[in-house]
Amino acid sequence: MSDATESDADGTTAAPERPQSPLARRTRTFVRRFRRNRLAMGGLVVTAGFVLLALLAPVLAPYDPAAVDVPARLQGPSPAHPFGTDRYGRDLFSRVLFGARIALQVAVATPLVAGAVGVPIGLVAGYVGGRVDDVLMRLMDSVFAFPAILLGLTLVAVFGQSLTNIVVALGIVYVPQFARVTRGSAVSVVEEEHVRVARSLGASHARIVLVHVLPFCLSAILVQATVTAALAIVLESSLSFLGVGVPSPTPSWGSILRVGKGYVDSGEWWYSVFPGVAIVIAVLGFNLLGDGLRDVLDPRTDPNR
């Protein structure tokens, strides 16, 4: 851009009043764009609702999710049990609420684990380039080549069944995605003039990566994190559905679904429908939020910013 105004030659252009700090201005722009994006707002509302329900589960649940009441087993939805009861007479509404806590933990922890490993790999690959890039990314490709569910299954089988191990396993499954996304952004910024200028000013490689490359990648990483949160919920549910998820009696949506599927033919539909719907809504919320964030954070997708 070389549009120089008249006042430019002597550089005396008066700055308009700007009382706010740069960060405040940037945040304000972000919030404004976010609020104008219906997709993002919808995703935010759904996700916020999900998080709230998960956090407030102990308060909201009418019953102890593990409380067995055999005489009341397999009851359909009623005012006393809005989602019905399961084969031991446990209240399904309470169990689905508590299942949200598992889903939330998975949704938060998995991207953190995957990002903690994948982002540094992507940064190094993208910044150093050349053979290092090739080796790291082919390694990521080979992890990526395994179907997620198969890799998750194998890892859980190796580590053993526990919530922590499942999160670690899911984290490993999604490392390549973080590495790829980070590398993609890093590669594009490394070619930028300002990175060369930073080096001409005596900045070290570590400093350039932390100050110039990583911040540039953050928006892509954030979007990836929300998408991964959704995928992790699905994958955890799938593992639980296959019986290798969070060990019972902890209520996970996937394991409720697994047991409930046996009762579909005999007419106890509520057993599987409610946990299934919960999964769909939670995943939808994160996906909408991710898509919305991507649109909001990428200036090119918004014509009237």
Add this chain to the structure above:
Amino acid sequence: MSEPLLRVENLRTQFGRRDPLVAVDGISYDLRAGETLGIVGESGAGKSVSVRSLVGLIDDGEVAGSVEWRGEELVGAKPRELRAVRGSGIGMVFQNAEAAFDPIETVGRQIVEAVRANRDLSKRDARTEAIDLLEEVGIGDPAGRFDDYPHEYSGGMAQRAGIAMALAGEPDLLIADEPTTGLDVSVQAGIVDLFRDLVAERDMSLLLISHDLGVVSQLCERIMVMYAGRIVERGSRKQLLDSPRHPYTGAFLRSVPDVDVRKDLEPIGGSPPSLDDPPAGCRFHPRCPAAEAGVCDGAAPPTVSFEDGGEDAERHEATCHGYTDAHPGGDAFDREAVEWIEPADGAERGER
């Protein structure tokens, strides 16, 4: 005379191992404290690569030869040593000023970062210093513009801010690579004035790269003309402008427009050679009006020194066959002015 600040000897930069592209092919020069040196030439002559090679900013190529900064060898130096020279010894200003800044960070904070990377100052002191720097380079209301993002600066202001950033480490040498290209002419004039003031006030050396002979001749006492990776002529500003000795320099001068003189411009026919397969002999011979078959396309041309300009310290040299006996000569070649001829193979100087 004092030791030169920068001594470049036989600098050679090539890209690619198989079929290497030699972008800079053996150039040598000295630069003393407080001196101003300009490198002119067409696009692709290797000007930018030659200065980036000085401080190890060539990532995918190989640099050979010798670059001494205050007597310390930089070619093959450790990254840590190079980093110490970059910024605090040698500052650089690049062509695309707005792109010189990280778009997601404010101009002020980036200058603060540059200050702190090179000098041991507290955050508050660095901020004060950054505002002083912005003021020094002529940004109006520097404190108010401190928190602006790069895209909120106009082209000329961004270049001023880029210069401020290059000055953050208090360099002894400022390398400016096409600093005025892409700016309006009126803005250009302001930047040229700024460079002149900075060199005078900071007692700094300036190495200016430009394809614009006007800008170079306004700022630089000494000028080198580069063609296809080699230096074809060097001398003082007066020597080069008044009596260009290399046919390329002459053609280059005739192709530059003048404001007050209505003259016919003569574009140089053809285009610069591709550097992965340069012409044999003198690299300018395919485009040279005075080229002589069998001479200019054969051996590498000798370097000829001239007695002119009157300024004793400056040597005026051109690398051309036209002054040798093998070449028929002609109006373009004033053989009376020749002082000596140094054969291209580096043998003894022969008095003519």
